[in-house]
Amino acid sequence: MDTTGTYDEALTRLHTTGPERLGRLTNHAPMAVEALAARGQAPAVHRWLDVYAAKLEEFPSAHARVTDANWTEALGDPRRAADWIAHFERLLSERAWRDVLAQWWPRLLPGMYGGSTHPVIRVGHAVRGLLEDDGSAPRLTELAHGLGYWAARHHLAPDAVPLPGAVSAAAALDSVPPLRVRDGGFPDRLARVTHLPAWAVAPGSPEEARAKLAELVRAAVRRYATHGHGEETMLVHASTAPNAVLRTLPALPRALWVPSLHAAWTASAAVTAMYAPDEPIAYRSRGAASLSPDEVFERAAAHGDEHVVKFADTALDVGGEQALSSALYAVEISEPLKAAP
Structure with missing residues (x-):
């Protein structure tokens, strides 16, 4: 992790901006700069932000205060993003962040599918930063x-009918039935996911759940090498979200690992x-055998696309x-980040 204070x-620069733009597109900057700093690319952080700045919007206006009494009513209301952020700022000023x-992880976990899974990804980057320096x-x-x-984008997935599972995560992903109708955005498509293999069934312990989660991330990352062309941007979330x-x-109690x-x-x-x-x-190696992990990440950082940066971080x-x-x-098939004309 960068120790120069760049992250x-x-x-500080980003917290004057909102979590989204155009009412639906995620602000990826906090996630990308954490990945850049964590992977030794701190000198590139502010240059990257200067280019990405055209995709940022001002912090949204408050709507109505979120409280311990009314939070369930505000859950999943994107108009309340500023209210929710203020609520968590108050909580974190009063109690230890862990x-x-x-307390909130089990409340939010069932709705991790809102915002195309970007909110949980942002939390994952934030937690890694805090595990490095929780006094910041x-x-x-x-x-x-x-x-x-x-909380503002909290959105449940449909209750999918379980299909026969597979022993390995890789085989389970291979057995996922593709949607027949593939138009529309993330929420529209998610509503059509009605059948999924029953792979993550009843791990015997929290440690086994963690091992299976690591196996899932590994399988999803590797699968991108042969399947990423299906949708070069959205398919990175199959690995970056888990x-x-x-x-x-x-940072979580072990009792929460299995539902996670x-x-x-x-x-x-x-x-x-x-x-x-x-x-x-x-499958092609694309020269990966002759490159170090740092060299691969340098290529992702030079490419600049926020999803490529975050995916390379997960691949490492x-x-x-x-x-x-x-x-x-991902570097090869994705559009590089470019400065606004």
Whole structure:
């Protein structure tokens, strides 16, 4: 993790901006700058933000205060984003951040599918930053922004009919039935996900749940090398969403690890159903064997697309040639970040 203060400076700069733009598109900057700082690219953070700034909007106006008495009414109301963020800022000023997270994680977890899973991904990046330095005020504020965005975009997945499962996460993802109708945005497609393999069933212990979650992230990252062309941007969430959950587990009570696995599997499998291609391509290394993980991430950082940066960050967590090949494939098929004309 960057120790120069660049990450905290970037967060301070970003907390005057809202979690979304155009009423539906996510502000990825807090997640991307955390990944850049964590992977040794702190000198690039502010330059990257200067380019990304055209995608930022001002912080939204308050609507009505969220309280302990009315929070259930405000859950899932995107108009209340500022109210939710203020609520979590108050909670985090009064209590330890791990206690706030432990209380709200089970409340928010069933709705991790809102905002195309970006809210939980933002929380995962915020938690990694706090695990590195939990005395940082900007990092505590970032957790408030992430949790507030999650609460405002809280959205349940449909109750999918369980299909026969598979032993491995890779085989389970391969057995996910693709949607027959693939038009519309994320919420429209999610509503059509009615059948999913029953893979993450009854792990025997929290430790087993964590191991299976790591297996899922590994399988989803590797799968991108042969399936990412189905939708180069949206398919990264099949791995970055469960990886955000995996990164958060060390800060959570162990009793929450099993339900976290179930929610993460639903997210990964649903994204796979919604965006996977009709046919995979043959696996190619793309030179990954001759590159170090740092070199691969440098290519992602130079490319600049926010999803590519975050996906490469997750691929480095997984490690190995095929994961690095997936990151290089994302660089190859995604549109680079460009400065506004």
